[in-house]
Amino acid sequence: MRVAEPTAPPMTAASPSRLRQFYSLTKPRVVQLIVFCALIGMVLAVPCVPTWAEVRLGLLACLGIWLVAGAAAAFNCLVEKGIDAKMKRTSWRPTARQELQDWQTLLFSALLCVAGSALLYVWVNALTMWLTFATFVGYAVVYTVILKPLTPQNIVIGGASGAMPPVLGWAAMTGNVGPEALILFLIIFLWTPPHFWALALYRVEDYRKSGLPMLPVTHGNEFTRLQVLLYTLVLFAACLMPFIYGMSSWLYLAAAVVLSIGFCAYGFALWRNYSDALARKTFRFSLIHLSALFAALLLDHYLI
Numbered sequence: 001m002r003v004a005e006p007t008a009p010p011m012t013a014a015s016p017s018r019l020r021q022f023y024s025l026t027k028p029r030v031v032q033l034i035v036f037c038a039l040i041g042m043v044l045a046v047p048c049v050p051t052w053a054e055v056r057l058g059l060l061a062c063l064g065i066w067l068v069a070g071a072a073a074a075f076n077c078l079v080e081k082g083i084d085a086k087m088k089r090t091s092w093r094p095t096a097r098q099e100l101q102d103w104q105t106l107l108f109s110a111l112l113c114v115a116g117s118a119l120l121y122v123w124v125n126a127l128t129m130w131l132t133f134a135t136f137v138g139y140a141v142v143y144t145v146i147l148k149p150l151t152p153q154n155i156v157i158g159g160a161s162g163a164m165p166p167v168l169g170w171a172a173m174t175g176n177v178g179p180e181a182l183i184l185f186l187i188i189f190l191w192t193p194p195h196f197w198a199l200a201l202y203r204v205e206d207y208r209k210s211g212l213p214m215l216p217v218t219h220g221n222e223f224t225r226l227q228v229l230l231y232t233l234v235l236f237a238a239c240l241m242p243f244i245y246g247m248s249s250w251l252y253l254a255a256a257v258v259l260s261i262g263f264c265a266y267g268f269a270l271w272r273n274y275s276d277a278l279a280r281k282t283f284r285f286s287l288i289h290l291s292a293l294f295a296a297l298l299l300d301h302y303l304i
Contacts, residue, residue, distance in 0.1 A: 021094040022108055025077050026070030033291070034069045034165045035062050037188065040294045041169025041181055044247065044301055054173065060123045061172035065165070067116025068132045074109040075140040078102060080148075087206040109140075120172075128172045135164040149211075152218040155196045163188035183241045188290070190238050194231040194267060195286035197224050202276040202283075225271045228282070232267035236260040239293060248297055249304040255296035263289045 042058045043050075050058065077084065077095040084096035094100045113136060120129035138161030147154040166184035171177055200207060200214045201224055207214040216224045239260050243253040266282040 021099055022074075024094060025074040025100075025105060025108065026112075027073040027077075030073060031066055031069045033287075035066050036291070037165035037184075037294060038062065038065050038169035038172075040298055041166030041184060042173045043169075043298055044166075044180060044184075045170045045173035045178075049302075057124065057173065058169075060119060061128060061169065064116045064120035064124060064128075065132055065168055065172075067112045067119065068136050069116075071109045071112035071116065072136045072140045074105055074112065076144050078105040078109065079140075079144050083210045083212065086209045087203075089203060089206060124172050125175050127175055127177075128168055131164065131171055131177075132168050135161050135168070138164075150213070152213045152215045154213070155215075156193050159189050159192035162192055180242075180245070180247050183238075183245060183247065186241070187235070187238050187293070190231060190235040191286065191290055194228040194235065194263070195283065195290070197228050198266075198270070198279050198283040198286060201225070201228075201270075201274070202279040221274060225274055229264075229267040229271040232260075232264045236264055242297060248300045251304050252296045252300040255300075256293060259289045259293055259296075 039058070039062060042061065046054055077093055080090075081093070081095040081098075084090035084093050090096060095105055113133075117129050117133055120132055139158070143154065143158030143161060147158050151157070163185045166188070167177055167181045170181035170184075197215055200216050201221060204214070204216040204221070208217050215227065239256040240253070242248045243250075243256070262285060266278075266285050270278055270282050
């Protein structure tokens with residue numbers, strides 16, 4: 001999942017330990033949200049209270065997905081170390097500060113990817129392993145290496161790999177990909193552009209310095225704001241689909257309507273009267289929107 005990191009951790013006079021440097025390469029906060037979304041897919045795939053065997057399977061799947069996602073994040077840090085060094089938001093990363101050599105980062109990424117893939121193949125199932133590996137390739141290679149430096153629609157196209165976690169979770173528990181998993185995929189796919197562009201709006205100078213063709217740089221502030229608003233409206237419709245399809249009941253529907261109205265309201269306010277402060281608030285609300293939406297799905301699954 002492509003989730004932007006809003007701020008860098010505080011810097012201290014002493015250099016962080018080597019272990020903390022490697023850990024930071026995995027983008028822990030981003031990976032936590034990825035695993036959370038995968039967990040939602042796992043829970044929804046099990047129609048009732050899971051057995052111990054299903055809990056064990058889910059835990060192993062979460063670990064495998066965490067390892068491969070961390071590998072993709074580390075590879076991203078390696079490829080973009082020059083870009084990261086130019087941007088205030090990412091200049092603290094060990095790769096950007098040249099605290100880790102390229103071969104160390106590459107080896108770390110490869111070890112995580114191999115370990116996670118092996119775990120998924122042996123203890124979960126082959127479908128989950130291949131889907132997770134395809135997600136690694138989609139993010140680390142297709143998005144980071146090819147799309148990101150070439151097109152302002154990079155986050156839209158590359159969002160497909162970022163929307164995969166619920167599909168991975170569903171596949172882990174069932175051995176297949178059902179329409180329910182695809183609905184969850186669609187929600188994250190449509191959520192990603194307004195989430196990321198809200199951040200890009202108030203970080204536009206960083207992206208301009210980096211040379212990346214992000215939408216606010218190539219098409220301007222006003223056009224990007226309109227795109228944020230339009231995506232929040234389309235996302236609203238997608239967020240209703242779990243209820244329409246019968247995956248959830250009124251509890252989720254109520255949460256989805258309230259959260260989606262809130263996101264649309266932020267998008268409308270941002271379109272009509274821009275400020276960096278409002279863009280920050282929109283970005284932060286987008287994180288609340290997705291987390292609370294999936295939490296509502298989880299509560300609805302067990303309580304209703």
